[in-house]
Amino acid sequence: MSSTVGTPAVAAAAAKDSMDAPLLTEGHRRARRAHGWSLVRTYISSAVIVIWCLAPFYWMAATAFRRSDATFETTLWPTAPTWDNFTTAFSTEMGNHFGRALMNSLIVSSVSTIIALAFGVFAAYALARLDFPFKGFVMGFILGASMFPGVALISPLFKLFTDIGWMGTYQALIIPAVSFVLPLTVYTLTSFFRELPWELEEAARIDGCSPAQAFVKIMMPLAAPAVFTTAILAFIASWNEYLMASVLSNDKTQTVTVAIAKFAGAQPHQEPYTAVMAAGTIVTIPLVILVLVFQRRIVSGLTTGSVK
Template sequence: MVVSALRRPADQFENNIIPSTWSIQNIKDAFSPVNGFGRSLLNSLIVAGSVTILTLVIGLIAAYTLARLEFRGKNIVLGIIITTSMFPGISLVIPLLKLFIDIKWINTYQAMIVPSLSFALPLAIWTLTAFFRQMPRELEQAAMVDGCTPAQAFRKVILPLAAPGVFTTAIITFIAAWNEFLIALAMINKKEIQTANVVISQFTGTTGRDQPFGSIMAAGVIVTIPLVIAVLIFQRRIVAGLTAGGVK
Protein backbone atom coordinates (compact mmCIF):
# COMPACT_ATOMS: atom_id res chain seq x y z
CA MET A 1 0.00 0.00 0.00
CA VAL A 2 2.75 2.44 0.93
CA VAL A 3 4.76 1.74 -2.20
CA SER A 4 1.71 2.06 -4.45
CA ALA A 5 0.72 5.27 -2.68
CA LEU A 6 4.14 6.79 -3.41
CA ARG A 7 4.29 5.90 -7.10
CA ARG A 8 3.36 8.39 -9.78
CA PRO A 9 -0.16 7.72 -11.16
CA ALA A 10 1.39 6.87 -14.51
CA ASP A 11 3.66 4.23 -12.88
CA GLN A 12 1.06 2.27 -10.92
CA PHE A 13 1.58 -0.94 -12.88
CA GLU A 14 5.36 -0.99 -13.07
CA ASN A 15 7.02 -4.17 -11.76
CA ASN A 16 9.71 -2.58 -9.60
CA ILE A 17 9.39 -3.19 -5.86
CA ILE A 18 10.82 0.28 -5.24
CA PRO A 19 9.21 3.10 -7.26
CA SER A 20 11.47 4.39 -10.00
CA THR A 21 10.18 7.88 -9.27
CA TRP A 22 8.77 8.88 -5.89
CA SER A 23 5.68 11.08 -5.87
CA ILE A 24 3.05 12.34 -3.40
CA GLN A 25 0.56 13.04 -6.16
CA ASN A 26 -1.67 10.14 -5.03
CA ILE A 27 -1.92 11.64 -1.55
CA LYS A 28 -2.87 15.01 -3.05
CA ASP A 29 -5.47 13.28 -5.23
CA ALA A 30 -6.93 11.47 -2.21
CA PHE A 31 -7.48 14.78 -0.44
CA SER A 32 -8.98 16.40 -3.53
CA PRO A 33 -12.14 18.39 -2.63
CA VAL A 34 -14.03 16.29 -5.17
CA ASN A 35 -13.46 13.13 -3.09
CA GLY A 36 -14.37 14.65 0.28
CA PHE A 37 -11.84 12.39 1.99
CA GLY A 38 -10.76 14.94 4.62
CA ARG A 39 -14.32 15.37 5.89
CA SER A 40 -14.87 11.60 5.85
CA LEU A 41 -11.90 11.09 8.20
CA LEU A 42 -13.56 13.43 10.70
CA ASN A 43 -16.83 11.51 10.32
CA SER A 44 -15.04 8.22 10.98
CA LEU A 45 -13.43 9.70 14.08
CA ILE A 46 -16.80 10.98 15.37
CA VAL A 47 -18.50 7.62 14.83
CA ALA A 48 -15.67 5.41 16.12
CA GLY A 49 -14.99 7.71 19.08
CA SER A 50 -18.66 7.86 20.07
CA VAL A 51 -19.07 4.09 19.79
CA THR A 52 -15.95 3.48 21.89
CA ILE A 53 -16.95 5.91 24.67
CA LEU A 54 -20.54 4.65 24.86
CA THR A 55 -19.40 1.01 24.78
CA LEU A 56 -17.01 1.58 27.68
CA VAL A 57 -19.53 3.50 29.80
CA ILE A 58 -22.36 1.00 29.31
CA GLY A 59 -20.09 -2.07 29.17
CA LEU A 60 -18.23 -1.25 32.41
CA ILE A 61 -21.45 -0.82 34.37
CA ALA A 62 -23.09 -3.94 32.89
CA ALA A 63 -19.96 -6.09 33.24
CA TYR A 64 -19.33 -5.07 36.86
CA THR A 65 -22.97 -5.79 37.69
CA LEU A 66 -22.83 -9.22 36.08
CA ALA A 67 -19.51 -10.03 37.72
CA ARG A 68 -20.38 -8.96 41.28
CA LEU A 69 -24.14 -9.14 41.83
CA GLU A 70 -25.99 -12.41 42.31
CA PHE A 71 -29.49 -12.50 40.85
CA ARG A 72 -31.79 -15.06 39.29
CA GLY A 73 -31.16 -15.65 35.58
CA LYS A 74 -27.68 -14.08 35.46
CA ASN A 75 -26.28 -16.88 33.30
CA ILE A 76 -29.25 -16.54 30.96
CA VAL A 77 -28.55 -12.81 30.61
CA LEU A 78 -24.91 -13.55 29.78
CA GLY A 79 -26.02 -16.14 27.24
CA ILE A 80 -28.40 -13.68 25.58
CA ILE A 81 -25.68 -11.02 25.43
CA ILE A 82 -23.16 -13.26 23.69
CA THR A 83 -25.88 -14.70 21.41
CA THR A 84 -26.71 -11.24 20.05
CA SER A 85 -23.15 -10.93 18.75
CA MET A 86 -23.58 -14.02 16.58
CA PHE A 87 -26.02 -12.44 14.13
CA PRO A 88 -24.25 -11.60 10.85
CA GLY A 89 -24.40 -7.90 10.07
CA ILE A 90 -25.72 -8.45 6.55
CA SER A 91 -28.90 -10.08 7.95
CA LEU A 92 -29.72 -6.91 9.91
CA VAL A 93 -29.24 -4.31 7.18
CA ILE A 94 -32.75 -4.49 5.67
CA PRO A 95 -34.64 -4.43 9.02
CA LEU A 96 -32.43 -1.59 10.27
CA LEU A 97 -32.88 0.33 7.02
CA LYS A 98 -36.67 0.07 7.28
CA LEU A 99 -36.61 1.07 10.95
CA PHE A 100 -34.34 4.07 10.36
CA ILE A 101 -36.48 5.25 7.44
CA ASP A 102 -39.55 5.11 9.69
CA ILE A 103 -37.91 7.12 12.49
CA LYS A 104 -36.09 9.45 10.05
CA TRP A 105 -32.57 8.43 11.05
CA ILE A 106 -31.25 7.99 7.51
CA ASN A 107 -28.25 10.29 6.87
CA THR A 108 -27.56 10.84 10.56
CA TYR A 109 -24.61 9.90 12.76
CA GLN A 110 -26.80 7.86 15.10
CA ALA A 111 -27.73 5.56 12.18
CA MET A 112 -24.09 4.43 12.21
CA ILE A 113 -23.36 4.74 15.94
CA VAL A 114 -26.29 2.73 17.34
CA PRO A 115 -25.81 -0.40 15.16
CA SER A 116 -22.04 -0.36 15.77
CA LEU A 117 -22.73 0.04 19.48
CA SER A 118 -25.04 -2.98 19.46
CA PHE A 119 -22.34 -5.05 17.74
CA ALA A 120 -19.54 -3.89 20.06
CA LEU A 121 -21.34 -4.11 23.42
CA PRO A 122 -21.74 -7.92 23.67
CA LEU A 123 -18.02 -8.55 23.20
CA ALA A 124 -17.11 -5.69 25.56
CA ILE A 125 -19.47 -6.90 28.31
CA TRP A 126 -18.32 -10.50 27.98
CA THR A 127 -14.63 -9.54 28.06
CA LEU A 128 -14.94 -7.10 30.97
CA THR A 129 -17.14 -9.48 32.98
CA ALA A 130 -14.45 -12.16 32.82
CA PHE A 131 -11.86 -9.54 33.78
CA PHE A 132 -13.82 -8.30 36.82
CA ARG A 133 -14.45 -11.87 37.99
CA GLN A 134 -10.69 -12.37 38.35
CA MET A 135 -10.45 -9.55 40.87
CA PRO A 136 -10.92 -10.58 44.51
CA ARG A 137 -14.02 -9.20 46.23
CA GLU A 138 -11.86 -8.35 49.23
CA LEU A 139 -10.60 -5.27 47.35
CA GLU A 140 -14.03 -3.62 47.47
CA GLN A 141 -14.68 -4.85 50.98
CA ALA A 142 -11.41 -3.32 52.24
CA ALA A 143 -12.23 -0.03 50.51
CA MET A 144 -15.70 0.06 52.08
CA VAL A 145 -14.23 -0.66 55.52
CA ASP A 146 -12.09 2.45 54.95
CA GLY A 147 -15.24 4.47 54.32
CA CYS A 148 -15.87 4.18 50.57
CA THR A 149 -19.33 3.65 49.18
CA PRO A 150 -19.73 0.79 46.65
CA ALA A 151 -19.60 3.34 43.82
CA GLN A 152 -16.43 4.92 45.23
CA ALA A 153 -14.82 1.51 45.69
CA PHE A 154 -15.51 0.75 42.04
CA ARG A 155 -14.23 4.14 40.82
CA LYS A 156 -11.16 4.45 43.04
CA VAL A 157 -10.02 0.84 43.46
CA ILE A 158 -11.44 -1.51 40.83
CA LEU A 159 -11.41 0.77 37.78
CA PRO A 160 -7.67 1.65 38.01
CA LEU A 161 -6.80 -2.02 38.42
CA ALA A 162 -9.01 -2.88 35.43
CA ALA A 163 -7.18 -0.41 33.17
CA PRO A 164 -5.49 -3.11 31.01
CA GLY A 165 -8.81 -4.79 30.28
CA VAL A 166 -10.50 -1.43 29.64
CA PHE A 167 -7.75 -0.36 27.22
CA THR A 168 -7.91 -3.69 25.40
CA THR A 169 -11.69 -3.40 25.03
CA ALA A 170 -11.42 0.22 23.91
CA ILE A 171 -8.85 -0.51 21.20
CA ILE A 172 -10.76 -3.53 19.86
CA THR A 173 -14.00 -1.53 19.83
CA PHE A 174 -12.40 1.49 18.14
CA ILE A 175 -10.81 -0.66 15.42
CA ALA A 176 -14.11 -2.44 14.73
CA ALA A 177 -16.06 0.83 14.57
CA TRP A 178 -13.36 2.55 12.47
CA ASN A 179 -13.39 -0.31 9.94
CA GLU A 180 -17.20 -0.68 9.77
CA PHE A 181 -18.42 -0.42 6.17
CA LEU A 182 -21.72 -2.19 5.54
CA ILE A 183 -23.99 -0.17 7.85
CA ALA A 184 -22.36 3.14 6.86
CA LEU A 185 -22.83 2.32 3.18
CA ALA A 186 -26.48 1.33 3.58
CA MET A 187 -27.66 4.10 5.90
CA ILE A 188 -25.81 7.14 4.54
CA ASN A 189 -25.98 8.61 1.04
CA LYS A 190 -24.97 12.18 1.84
CA LYS A 191 -21.32 12.84 1.05
CA GLU A 192 -20.98 15.16 4.05
CA ILE A 193 -21.75 12.37 6.56
CA GLN A 194 -20.11 9.35 4.91
CA THR A 195 -17.19 7.69 6.70
CA ALA A 196 -13.74 7.23 5.20
CA ASN A 197 -14.24 3.58 4.19
CA VAL A 198 -17.36 4.42 2.18
CA VAL A 199 -15.77 7.46 0.54
CA ILE A 200 -12.68 5.46 -0.49
CA SER A 201 -14.89 2.85 -2.16
CA GLN A 202 -16.42 5.65 -4.26
CA PHE A 203 -13.18 7.20 -5.51
CA THR A 204 -13.25 7.79 -9.28
CA GLY A 205 -10.39 8.43 -11.65
CA THR A 206 -9.76 11.17 -14.16
CA THR A 207 -12.54 10.03 -16.50
CA GLY A 208 -15.02 9.19 -13.76
CA ARG A 209 -14.98 5.55 -14.88
CA ASP A 210 -11.41 4.35 -14.35
CA GLN A 211 -10.11 3.02 -11.02
CA PRO A 212 -7.61 5.33 -9.26
CA PHE A 213 -5.51 2.63 -7.58
CA GLY A 214 -2.83 5.06 -6.40
CA SER A 215 -5.16 7.42 -4.54
CA ILE A 216 -7.10 4.46 -3.07
CA MET A 217 -3.82 3.03 -1.73
CA ALA A 218 -2.82 6.44 -0.37
CA ALA A 219 -6.19 6.79 1.38
CA GLY A 220 -5.86 3.23 2.73
CA VAL A 221 -2.50 4.08 4.28
CA ILE A 222 -3.91 7.26 5.85
CA VAL A 223 -6.90 5.39 7.30
CA THR A 224 -4.60 2.74 8.78
CA ILE A 225 -2.23 5.21 10.48
CA PRO A 226 -4.52 6.09 13.48
CA LEU A 227 -4.99 2.40 14.29
CA VAL A 228 -1.25 1.70 14.13
CA ILE A 229 -0.48 4.71 16.34
CA ALA A 230 -3.12 3.69 18.90
CA VAL A 231 -1.80 0.14 19.13
CA LEU A 232 1.83 1.30 19.42
CA ILE A 233 0.97 3.76 22.20
CA PHE A 234 -1.13 1.33 24.24
CA GLN A 235 0.55 -1.97 23.31
CA ARG A 236 1.76 -2.71 26.85
CA ARG A 237 -1.70 -2.25 28.32
CA ILE A 238 -3.26 -4.27 25.49
CA VAL A 239 -0.88 -7.20 26.10
CA ALA A 240 -1.49 -6.95 29.84
CA GLY A 241 -5.24 -7.02 29.28
CA LEU A 242 -5.14 -9.97 26.89
CA THR A 243 -2.88 -12.04 29.15
CA ALA A 244 -4.42 -11.10 32.52
CA GLY A 245 -5.10 -14.20 34.55
CA GLY A 246 -2.98 -16.38 32.26
CA VAL A 247 -0.27 -16.87 34.89
CA LYS A 248 -0.82 -16.88 38.65
Protein backbone atom coordinates in the same frame (compact mmCIF):
# COMPACT_ATOMS: atom_id res chain seq x y z
CA MET B 1 45.71 -48.71 56.46
CA SER B 2 42.75 -46.49 55.65
CA SER B 3 44.68 -44.58 53.07
CA THR B 4 45.89 -47.79 51.47
CA VAL B 5 42.37 -49.20 51.27
CA GLY B 6 40.83 -45.97 50.03
CA THR B 7 43.27 -45.38 47.24
CA PRO B 8 41.80 -47.97 44.82
CA ALA B 9 38.27 -46.66 45.45
CA VAL B 10 39.32 -43.09 44.77
CA ALA B 11 41.17 -44.15 41.67
CA ALA B 12 38.12 -46.06 40.41
CA ALA B 13 35.84 -43.07 40.98
CA ALA B 14 38.27 -40.77 39.18
CA ALA B 15 38.48 -43.21 36.28
CA LYS B 16 34.69 -43.36 36.06
CA ASP B 17 34.40 -39.57 36.07
CA SER B 18 37.00 -39.34 33.37
CA MET B 19 35.00 -41.83 31.28
CA ASP B 20 31.68 -39.96 31.88
CA ALA B 21 33.12 -36.52 31.13
CA PRO B 22 33.18 -36.96 27.33
CA LEU B 23 29.63 -38.30 27.47
CA LEU B 24 28.44 -35.29 29.46
CA THR B 25 30.28 -32.93 27.15
CA GLU B 26 28.75 -34.56 24.08
CA GLY B 27 25.30 -34.38 25.69
CA HIS B 28 25.76 -30.70 26.38
CA ARG B 29 26.84 -30.13 22.82
CA ARG B 30 23.79 -31.92 21.49
CA ALA B 31 21.51 -29.90 23.78
CA ARG B 32 23.14 -26.68 22.65
CA ARG B 33 22.81 -27.64 18.99
CA ALA B 34 19.17 -28.57 19.51
CA HIS B 35 18.54 -25.27 21.30
CA GLY B 36 20.30 -23.39 18.52
CA TRP B 37 18.25 -25.08 15.80
CA SER B 38 15.11 -24.38 17.82
CA LEU B 39 15.96 -20.68 17.92
CA VAL B 40 16.68 -20.70 14.18
CA ARG B 41 13.32 -22.33 13.45
CA THR B 42 11.59 -19.84 15.72
CA TYR B 43 13.20 -16.84 14.03
CA ILE B 44 12.52 -18.20 10.54
CA SER B 45 8.88 -18.95 11.37
CA SER B 46 8.41 -15.52 12.94
CA ALA B 47 9.99 -13.85 9.92
CA VAL B 48 7.73 -15.77 7.51
CA ILE B 49 4.62 -14.85 9.52
CA VAL B 50 5.61 -11.18 9.74
CA ILE B 51 6.37 -10.97 6.02
CA TRP B 52 3.14 -12.79 5.15
CA CYS B 53 1.06 -10.41 7.29
CA LEU B 54 2.82 -7.17 6.37
CA ALA B 55 3.30 -7.82 2.65
CA PRO B 56 -0.17 -6.50 1.65
CA PHE B 57 0.32 -3.34 3.72
CA TYR B 58 3.78 -2.80 2.26
CA TRP B 59 2.45 -3.25 -1.28
CA MET B 60 -0.36 -0.80 -0.51
CA ALA B 61 2.14 1.80 0.72
CA ALA B 62 4.44 1.18 -2.25
CA THR B 63 1.56 1.56 -4.73
CA ALA B 64 0.52 4.79 -2.99
CA PHE B 65 3.80 6.34 -4.11
CA ARG B 66 3.59 5.13 -7.75
CA ARG B 67 2.51 7.27 -10.65
CA SER B 68 -0.91 6.50 -12.05
CA ASP B 69 0.64 5.27 -15.32
CA ALA B 70 2.90 2.89 -13.36
CA THR B 71 0.23 1.35 -11.17
CA PHE B 72 0.97 -2.23 -12.15
CA GLU B 73 4.76 -2.17 -12.22
CA THR B 74 6.22 -5.08 -10.26
CA THR B 75 9.22 -3.43 -8.61
CA LEU B 76 9.35 -3.63 -4.82
CA TRP B 77 9.53 0.15 -4.62
CA PRO B 78 8.36 2.69 -7.24
CA THR B 79 11.06 3.82 -9.63
CA ALA B 80 9.87 7.43 -9.48
CA PRO B 81 8.07 8.00 -6.13
CA THR B 82 5.51 10.79 -6.00
CA TRP B 83 3.27 12.41 -3.38
CA ASP B 84 0.58 13.32 -5.92
CA ASN B 85 -1.67 10.43 -4.91
CA PHE B 86 -1.97 11.74 -1.35
CA THR B 87 -2.88 15.15 -2.71
CA THR B 88 -5.43 13.54 -5.02
CA ALA B 89 -6.96 11.62 -2.10
CA PHE B 90 -7.77 14.88 -0.29
CA SER B 91 -8.82 16.72 -3.44
CA THR B 92 -12.53 17.55 -3.70
CA GLU B 93 -12.49 18.22 -7.44
CA MET B 94 -13.69 14.67 -8.21
CA GLY B 95 -16.19 14.60 -5.34
CA ASN B 96 -14.28 12.25 -3.05
CA HIS B 97 -14.48 14.32 0.20
CA PHE B 98 -11.93 12.12 1.91
CA GLY B 99 -11.06 14.73 4.54
CA ARG B 100 -14.67 14.97 5.69
CA ALA B 101 -14.92 11.18 5.75
CA LEU B 102 -11.90 11.02 8.07
CA MET B 103 -13.63 13.38 10.49
CA ASN B 104 -16.86 11.37 10.24
CA SER B 105 -15.03 8.15 11.09
CA LEU B 106 -13.32 9.81 14.03
CA ILE B 107 -16.64 11.08 15.38
CA VAL B 108 -18.52 7.81 14.90
CA SER B 109 -15.71 5.62 16.28
CA SER B 110 -15.03 7.84 19.30
CA VAL B 111 -18.67 8.25 20.31
CA SER B 112 -19.39 4.55 19.77
CA THR B 113 -16.42 3.58 21.92
CA ILE B 114 -17.41 5.95 24.73
CA ILE B 115 -21.01 4.72 24.78
CA ALA B 116 -19.94 1.07 24.64
CA LEU B 117 -17.56 1.58 27.57
CA ALA B 118 -20.13 3.56 29.58
CA PHE B 119 -22.59 0.66 29.43
CA GLY B 120 -20.11 -2.18 29.12
CA VAL B 121 -18.19 -1.45 32.32
CA PHE B 122 -21.32 -1.64 34.49
CA ALA B 123 -22.73 -4.64 32.64
CA ALA B 124 -19.42 -6.52 32.91
CA TYR B 125 -19.12 -5.73 36.62
CA ALA B 126 -22.66 -6.95 37.27
CA LEU B 127 -22.11 -10.17 35.33
CA ALA B 128 -18.79 -10.86 37.05
CA ARG B 129 -19.47 -9.81 40.65
CA LEU B 130 -23.22 -9.99 41.29
CA ASP B 131 -25.69 -12.86 41.49
CA PHE B 132 -29.09 -12.35 39.89
CA PRO B 133 -31.65 -14.54 38.11
CA PHE B 134 -30.95 -15.60 34.50
CA LYS B 135 -27.35 -14.40 34.71
CA GLY B 136 -26.14 -17.16 32.38
CA PHE B 137 -28.93 -16.41 29.91
CA VAL B 138 -27.97 -12.72 29.82
CA MET B 139 -24.33 -13.55 29.14
CA GLY B 140 -25.30 -16.02 26.43
CA PHE B 141 -27.62 -13.47 24.86
CA ILE B 142 -24.82 -10.89 24.74
CA LEU B 143 -22.43 -13.36 23.13
CA GLY B 144 -25.12 -14.42 20.67
CA ALA B 145 -25.70 -10.80 19.67
CA SER B 146 -22.03 -10.49 18.72
CA MET B 147 -22.39 -13.42 16.31
CA PHE B 148 -25.57 -12.14 14.67
CA PRO B 149 -24.95 -11.39 10.97
CA GLY B 150 -25.03 -7.68 10.30
CA VAL B 151 -26.40 -8.14 6.79
CA ALA B 152 -29.69 -9.38 8.29
CA LEU B 153 -30.13 -6.05 10.10
CA ILE B 154 -29.60 -3.71 7.17
CA SER B 155 -33.13 -3.81 5.79
CA PRO B 156 -34.93 -3.38 9.15
CA LEU B 157 -32.59 -0.56 10.19
CA PHE B 158 -32.95 1.13 6.80
CA LYS B 159 -36.76 1.04 7.13
CA LEU B 160 -36.67 2.20 10.76
CA PHE B 161 -34.27 5.09 10.21
CA THR B 162 -36.14 6.17 7.08
CA ASP B 163 -39.43 6.30 8.96
CA ILE B 164 -38.01 8.39 11.83
CA GLY B 165 -35.88 10.61 9.58
CA TRP B 166 -32.46 9.43 10.75
CA MET B 167 -31.08 8.30 7.41
CA GLY B 168 -27.76 9.97 6.69
CA THR B 169 -27.24 11.13 10.29
CA TYR B 170 -24.52 10.33 12.79
CA GLN B 171 -26.90 8.53 15.15
CA ALA B 172 -27.83 6.15 12.33
CA LEU B 173 -24.17 5.09 12.21
CA ILE B 174 -23.38 5.24 15.93
CA ILE B 175 -26.24 3.06 17.20
CA PRO B 176 -25.42 0.04 14.96
CA ALA B 177 -21.72 0.46 15.75
CA VAL B 178 -22.46 0.40 19.48
CA SER B 179 -24.57 -2.73 19.07
CA PHE B 180 -21.60 -4.54 17.53
CA VAL B 181 -18.80 -3.35 19.83
CA LEU B 182 -20.78 -3.54 23.08
CA PRO B 183 -20.72 -7.38 23.26
CA LEU B 184 -16.95 -7.28 22.73
CA THR B 185 -16.65 -4.74 25.53
CA VAL B 186 -18.80 -6.73 27.95
CA TYR B 187 -17.10 -10.03 27.23
CA THR B 188 -13.56 -8.63 27.61
CA LEU B 189 -14.27 -6.71 30.81
CA THR B 190 -16.28 -9.55 32.37
CA SER B 191 -13.32 -11.89 32.05
CA PHE B 192 -11.13 -9.31 33.77
CA PHE B 193 -13.51 -8.45 36.62
CA ARG B 194 -13.82 -12.14 37.47
CA GLU B 195 -10.09 -12.30 38.18
CA LEU B 196 -10.08 -9.41 40.65
CA PRO B 197 -10.01 -10.67 44.28
CA TRP B 198 -13.15 -10.16 46.34
CA GLU B 199 -11.01 -9.27 49.36
CA LEU B 200 -10.18 -5.83 47.96
CA GLU B 201 -13.81 -4.88 47.64
CA GLU B 202 -14.68 -6.37 51.02
CA ALA B 203 -11.86 -4.43 52.66
CA ALA B 204 -13.17 -1.21 51.12
CA ARG B 205 -16.66 -1.97 52.44
CA ILE B 206 -15.25 -2.60 55.91
CA ASP B 207 -13.44 0.75 55.78
CA GLY B 208 -16.78 2.47 55.20
CA CYS B 209 -17.06 2.65 51.41
CA SER B 210 -20.44 2.22 49.81
CA PRO B 211 -20.76 -0.21 46.88
CA ALA B 212 -20.53 2.70 44.45
CA GLN B 213 -17.47 4.12 46.18
CA ALA B 214 -15.77 0.72 46.24
CA PHE B 215 -16.45 0.37 42.52
CA VAL B 216 -15.16 3.84 41.62
CA LYS B 217 -12.18 4.06 44.01
CA ILE B 218 -11.00 0.44 44.11
CA MET B 219 -12.24 -1.59 41.17
CA MET B 220 -12.03 0.97 38.36
CA PRO B 221 -8.35 1.89 38.97
CA LEU B 222 -7.50 -1.81 38.95
CA ALA B 223 -9.51 -2.29 35.75
CA ALA B 224 -7.85 0.64 33.95
CA PRO B 225 -5.53 -1.55 31.77
CA ALA B 226 -8.44 -3.74 30.67
CA VAL B 227 -10.68 -0.73 30.02
CA PHE B 228 -7.94 0.93 27.97
CA THR B 229 -7.38 -2.22 25.92
CA THR B 230 -11.10 -2.66 25.34
CA ALA B 231 -11.42 0.96 24.24
CA ILE B 232 -8.72 0.49 21.60
CA LEU B 233 -10.29 -2.73 20.30
CA ALA B 234 -13.74 -1.12 20.17
CA PHE B 235 -12.36 1.95 18.39
CA ILE B 236 -10.62 -0.17 15.75
CA ALA B 237 -13.75 -2.26 15.20
CA SER B 238 -15.87 0.87 14.72
CA TRP B 239 -13.24 2.48 12.50
CA ASN B 240 -13.16 -0.53 10.16
CA GLU B 241 -16.95 -0.97 9.89
CA TYR B 242 -18.21 -0.79 6.30
CA LEU B 243 -21.42 -2.73 5.82
CA MET B 244 -23.79 -0.53 7.84
CA ALA B 245 -22.06 2.70 6.88
CA SER B 246 -22.38 1.93 3.18
CA VAL B 247 -26.20 1.82 3.45
CA LEU B 248 -27.08 4.18 6.30
CA SER B 249 -24.84 7.14 5.40
CA ASN B 250 -24.90 9.83 2.74
CA ASP B 251 -22.27 12.05 1.14
CA LYS B 252 -22.04 14.22 4.27
CA THR B 253 -21.79 11.45 6.88
CA GLN B 254 -20.01 8.65 5.01
CA THR B 255 -16.99 7.17 6.77
CA VAL B 256 -13.56 6.53 5.31
CA THR B 257 -14.31 2.92 4.43
CA VAL B 258 -17.25 4.04 2.31
CA ALA B 259 -15.42 7.04 0.86
CA ILE B 260 -12.50 4.92 -0.32
CA ALA B 261 -14.86 2.44 -1.98
CA LYS B 262 -16.50 5.34 -3.87
CA PHE B 263 -13.32 7.02 -5.03
CA ALA B 264 -13.70 8.41 -8.54
CA GLY B 265 -10.93 8.81 -11.09
CA ALA B 266 -10.09 11.72 -13.34
CA GLN B 267 -11.58 9.92 -16.35
CA PRO B 268 -15.01 8.24 -16.57
CA HIS B 269 -14.97 4.55 -15.66
CA GLN B 270 -11.39 4.90 -14.42
CA GLU B 271 -10.43 3.28 -11.13
CA PRO B 272 -7.87 5.44 -9.28
CA TYR B 273 -5.88 2.58 -7.78
CA THR B 274 -2.95 4.70 -6.65
CA ALA B 275 -5.21 7.27 -4.96
CA VAL B 276 -7.14 4.48 -3.26
CA MET B 277 -3.90 2.98 -1.97
CA ALA B 278 -2.83 6.40 -0.69
CA ALA B 279 -6.13 6.80 1.15
CA GLY B 280 -5.81 3.30 2.57
CA THR B 281 -2.33 4.14 3.83
CA ILE B 282 -3.61 7.30 5.48
CA VAL B 283 -6.43 5.38 7.18
CA THR B 284 -4.08 2.65 8.41
CA ILE B 285 -1.41 4.94 9.85
CA PRO B 286 -3.47 6.19 12.88
CA LEU B 287 -4.31 2.63 13.91
CA VAL B 288 -0.68 1.52 13.61
CA ILE B 289 0.52 4.50 15.65
CA LEU B 290 -2.19 3.87 18.25
CA VAL B 291 -1.15 0.25 18.70
CA LEU B 292 2.59 0.99 18.71
CA VAL B 293 2.29 3.78 21.27
CA PHE B 294 0.03 1.85 23.63
CA GLN B 295 1.22 -1.70 22.95
CA ARG B 296 2.37 -2.20 26.55
CA ARG B 297 -1.03 -1.24 27.90
CA ILE B 298 -2.73 -3.46 25.33
CA VAL B 299 -0.62 -6.48 26.25
CA SER B 300 -1.06 -5.73 29.94
CA GLY B 301 -4.83 -5.49 29.56
CA LEU B 302 -5.09 -8.70 27.53
CA THR B 303 -2.87 -10.74 29.88
CA THR B 304 -4.01 -9.34 33.24
CA GLY B 305 -5.55 -12.12 35.28
CA SER B 306 -4.03 -14.90 33.20
CA VAL B 307 -1.52 -15.71 35.96
CA LYS B 308 -2.37 -15.57 39.63
